[in-house]
Every structure is written in C-alpha cells, then in structure tokens.
Amino acid sequence: MVDSERIQNPWMASDQTSLQMNPNATQRFSPPPPQLTSNNDKLGIAERATSAAGAAFLSAVIVNPLDVAKTRLQAQAAGVAYSHPLSNMISRMSCFGPNMMFADLRCSPSCTRAGFHGTVSLCPPDCFRYKGTLDVISKIIQQEGFTRLWRGTNAGLALAVPTVGIYLPCYDIFRNWFEEFTAKSAPTATPYVPLVAGSLARSLACATCYPIELARTRMQAFKETQIDKKPPGVFKTLLGVVSNGKGTNSPPNSLQGYRVLWTGMGAQLVRDVPFSAICWSTLEPTRRKLISLVGGNDASLLSVLGANFSAGFVAGTLAAGATCPLDVAKTRRQIEMDPIRALKMTTRQTLMEIWRDGGFKGLFTGFGPRVGRAGPSVGIVVSFYEVVKFALNHRYTTS
Structure with a gap:
C-alpha cells in the first residue's frame, strides 16, 4: 500500500x-500539495492533435457570427462600402434615364424607409451602414439571409482544425520541455514558460496555415455582388488573390504572385504572439488555482471542464481586448485590394493610418464582437481539449 x-x-x-x-x-x-499535472506523457501527438481539432471545430461553428460582425465593422472603417448588390449596376444604367429600368434596391422586403428614384425603389445609405455588433447581425439576416452569418465557416474550419491541431499539442510539448529545463537550470524563469511556449506554438501554427486565414477574412469582409449566385469558397478566393497579384507584376513573376497569399502575415504574428503570451500566462495560473479548489488530481470530469472553460474565458477576453488594435491592423492589411501597396505596407504604417483616420476609437473598431468571440472561443477550445485528454488519460490509467 x-x-x-x-x-x-x-x-x-x-x-x-x-x-x-x-x-x-x-x-x-x-x-x-500534489502536482496538478496529469499523466500527459501517455498521450501521443496524434491524440493531442485529434482532441485539439475537435475543439477547434466546435468553437469555429459556434462563434462564427461574431467573427463576421467584427470583420465587417473593421472593413467598413477601412473604407469598404456596403450597399445593395444591384446598386453598381443601377448607377451604370442611370445614363439611360430613370424610367428605362425597374429595380428594387430596398435593404430588405420589409424596409419602410425606401423612396423612389424614377421607377427604382431605393433605400437611404444608412440602411447599408453598420453601427454596432447587433446592427451588423440584424442587417446581415435581413439583407443577405441568416446563413450568411456563417460566411467563411468552411474557411474557419479548414483553418481552425490544422491550426489548433498544431497549436495546442505544440504548446503542450514546448511547455513540458521548458518546464523541465527551467526546473533544473533556472527555477526563477518557470513562471514565464507559458508565455514563451504559447508564443512559439502560435507562430508555428500561423505561418503554416496563413493563406486560409487570408481567404476567411476576405470572404467575411466582402458581400457577394451577384444575386442568386453562390459566393466563392476558399479555393476560388485564393485563386482571385493570386491572379490579382500576378496581374500587377511587370514582368510577370509567378513567385511574386504566390507571395501575396502571405500578405499581412507580419500583422497576424504581431497580433497572435502577444495574444498567446497574454492568454497562456493568464490561463495557466488561473486554471491551476481553480483545479486546486475543486480537488486537484482528484477533480471530476465536470470540475475539469468548468475550471478550464472559466480560465479560458477570462484569459481569452483579456488577451482579445489588449490586442484589438493589432487585430484591426491585421484585417486592414488582409482586405487591401492593391497587391503592390499590400506588399509594401508595414504593420506600423497601418496602425498610423488607422490612428489618423479614426483616432483611439478607430484602433478599437470591432472591440465588442472580438472580445465576445474570443472569450467563449478560448474557453471552448481549452476545456474541450483538456476534457478529451482527461478522458484518454483515465482510460489508460484504468486499463
């Protein structure tokens, strides 16, 4: 015994x-007190990646509407004009006279603010301008349909599964390596292990899957201009980015064309590395404290779920709020349609432009949906991942 x-x-x-x-x-x-680490060494990289991918799938589906709202608000602040899909065509036809056409440019069939210009039923510009998170969601449902709130979900899933499948397992591995190293050689550096491990893991995941992130941002930021036509998916969006980049090369350079697929990756890293550093350095002590309160190594499945979700929610909210200006810069660089300007722009120049155009408020455009998305998203991902690990470790222990 x-x-x-x-x-x-x-x-x-x-x-x-x-x-x-x-x-x-x-x-x-x-x-x-007993150590709060479980027998994670029994889990292989494939099992860690599988549990992380499942967490990412669940999170991407649930929080996508807030992601769309955040991107639309930031794109609008960057100068993207939202209007009825037929408005450009009607303006080009107006030279034939207002009685030569008949169209309905109301923002929705139930809108009562529309007036008539000749035979054209036309809504005022305010009907197509977003004023906040709830206004974005409401207008997307009215003008484009409920399913458009999940625009870019396929890109989000294609991005989240490999990204988180790389991110969380690599974080576990880096953290374990650094904890073993600091325990032997530099015990005072141990509190900084989550910060370093999270930053390295996020950088690796971001560089690997960035083109899909670029496609998702563009899919969420722009409306489809042709009615009753399926909007382009991830592959067609990336093809459009590449063809636009190649078309501006003189002489043509295929490598330069494909380089545009990583446009704005510097801004993405500048956002994600501090996000991960803040998130993990907040999450680790918080969840260890919560787990110790509910029983330490003897904690039940529900206790592990609750502790990890709560810690993830708090950490994700703080990290998202602190890095919101960098997220605005990232979005602006990703939706830049001029590939030459996009390749020359830097994150610092972009932040200065945002400050010049909108001041302090401009730097925090989309703050509400970003924070509202990140808190639950991190909570879902971390808690799902840890619960799956807990279940697998329990199965190995009992067998």
Whole structure:
C-alpha cells in the first residue's frame, strides 16, 4: 500500500524518511500539495492533435457570427462600402434615364424607409451602414439571409482544425520541455514558460496555415455582388488573390504572385504572439488555482471542464481586448485590394493610418464582437481539449 502511494506521490518517500528520523516532527509536518499535472506523457501527438481539432471545430461553428460582425465593422472603417448588390449596376444604367429600368434596391422586403428614384425603389445609405455588433447581425439576416452569418465557416474550419491541431499539442510539448529545463537550470524563469511556449506554438501554427486565414477574412469582409449566385469558397478566393497579384507584376513573376497569399502575415504574428503570451500566462495560473479548489488530481470530469472553460474565458477576453488594435491592423492589411501597396505596407504604417483616420476609437473598431468571440472561443477550445485528454488519460490509467 505504501509503495503504491509512493509511486503516485513521489514526495512521500523523503517525507516518510524524515518522519522516521524525527517522530516529534509530526505536529509540524504538512505535506506539499500534489502536482496538478496529469499523466500527459501517455498521450501521443496524434491524440493531442485529434482532441485539439475537435475543439477547434466546435468553437469555429459556434462563434462564427461574431467573427463576421467584427470583420465587417473593421472593413467598413477601412473604407469598404456596403450597399445593395444591384446598386453598381443601377448607377451604370442611370445614363439611360430613370424610367428605362425597374429595380428594387430596398435593404430588405420589409424596409419602410425606401423612396423612389424614377421607377427604382431605393433605400437611404444608412440602411447599408453598420453601427454596432447587433446592427451588423440584424442587417446581415435581413439583407443577405441568416446563413450568411456563417460566411467563411468552411474557411474557419479548414483553418481552425490544422491550426489548433498544431497549436495546442505544440504548446503542450514546448511547455513540458521548458518546464523541465527551467526546473533544473533556472527555477526563477518557470513562471514565464507559458508565455514563451504559447508564443512559439502560435507562430508555428500561423505561418503554416496563413493563406486560409487570408481567404476567411476576405470572404467575411466582402458581400457577394451577384444575386442568386453562390459566393466563392476558399479555393476560388485564393485563386482571385493570386491572379490579382500576378496581374500587377511587370514582368510577370509567378513567385511574386504566390507571395501575396502571405500578405499581412507580419500583422497576424504581431497580433497572435502577444495574444498567446497574454492568454497562456493568464490561463495557466488561473486554471491551476481553480483545479486546486475543486480537488486537484482528484477533480471530476465536470470540475475539469468548468475550471478550464472559466480560465479560458477570462484569459481569452483579456488577451482579445489588449490586442484589438493589432487585430484591426491585421484585417486592414488582409482586405487591401492593391497587391503592390499590400506588399509594401508595414504593420506600423497601418496602425498610423488607422490612428489618423479614426483616432483611439478607430484602433478599437470591432472591440465588442472580438472580445465576445474570443472569450467563449478560448474557453471552448481549452476545456474541450483538456476534457478529451482527461478522458484518454483515465482510460489508460484504468486499463
């Protein structure tokens, strides 16, 4: 019995020896708290990646409407004009006279603000201008349909599954490596391990899957200009980016054309690395504290779920709020339609442009939906991932 307890709690061996040497020390002895780490070494990289991919799939579907709202608000602040899909065609036909055409340019069939220009039923520009998160969601439902709130979900899934499948397992591996290293050589650096591990893991995941992120932002930012036509998917969106980039090369350079697929990756890294650093350095101590309150290593499945979701929600909210200006810069660089300008722009120049155009308010455009998206998203991803790991470890332990 004692031997089995020593195997599960290695700290018991030295303490039992000290108790035998000094029996009077029993009153002063208080065993150190058990380590909150589970037997993660039993899980392979494939199992970690699978559980992380499942978490990413669930999160991407649930929070996508807030992601669309955030991107639309930021794109509008960058100068993207939202209007009825037929408005450009009607303006080109207006030279034939207002009575030569008949069209309905109301923002929705139920809109009562539309007036008539000749035979054209026309809504005022305010009907197509977004004023906030709820206004974006409401107008997308009225003008484009409920399913458009999930525009870019296929790109989000194509992005989230490999990204998180790389991100979380690599974070686990880097954290374990650095904790072992700092425990032996630099114990004072241990609190900074989550910050470094999260930054490295996020950089690796971002560089690997960035073109899909570019496609998702463009799919969410722009309306489809042709009615009753299926909007382009990830592949067609990326083809359009490449063809636009190649068309501006003189002489043509195929490598330059494909380089545009990584337009704005610097801004993405500048946003994601601080986000991960803030997120993990907040999440780790928070969830360890919560798990210790609900039983430590003896915590139940529901306790693990609740502790990880709560810690992830708090960490994601703080990180998203702090990095919102960098997210605005990232969106602006990704929706830039001039590939030459996009390749020459830097994140610093973009932030200065945002400050010049909108000041402090401009730097925090889309703050509400970004924070509202990131908190639940991080909570869902981390809690799902940890629960799957908990279940797999429990299965290995019992078998």
